[in-house]
Amino acid sequence: MVLRASAGSLVVHDIASSIATDVIRQVRTFRSSERSTLGDQLIRAAVSVPANIAEGCGRGTITDFRRFLLYARGSAQEVLSLLQVARRSGLGRRETIVALENRTALVLKMIVRLYDHPPPDR
Template identity: 50%
Template sequence: MVLRANPATLRVVQVAESVARGCAVLAKTFRGPGSLARGDQLIRASTSIASNIVEGCGRGTVPDFRRFLLHARGSAQETLSQLRLVAPTDEQRSSVRSLQSSTVLILKMLTRLYEHPPPDK
């Protein structure tokens, strides 16, 4: 059986890509000691969310798809943790809150997708 999951049609992938872009923009504004490392970690974690979902779609079986959704969930949790560690300036505050909210949405979407994966062919 082959999994019928097109990542381009999955809303969670679109939201995850948006979060990754937002995190990249936010990371460029970090200043002070350790800012480069913090920004790099945030970018890597947020980028991994969509990457893991897409890779799971490409694996072709429901068990593999679910395994990669769990990896994506871990990356989303890490992204959320990194966003909580940010001490935002006034200009960054609304962006950080928006990214946190979108990441929580991703976690909910991943849980639903794990429980109800696309059907096999």
């Protein structure tokens, strides 16, 4: 089955992109030693979520779309785990980290829902 949805038409892509942007801003507040270790890994994982959603859309089939949603889900799980480590380590602003955790958990739910119910063929 052909997929004709674009990443820009998916709310989950917009939220994931927003999280990635906010993660980059938050990592800038980390101490320099954590910026180059935990921070770099957190940024890579956060950027990977919307990138995988977009790549899945670009592949053009439901099968490929679902495969890339699984990659995005794995990256989102990694983001959530790294945010928890950052919060527990006292890195960044606690309120911001908690908000990012909550938004990432929402994205995870949205990815699962999208996997089960891909966009209609348009």
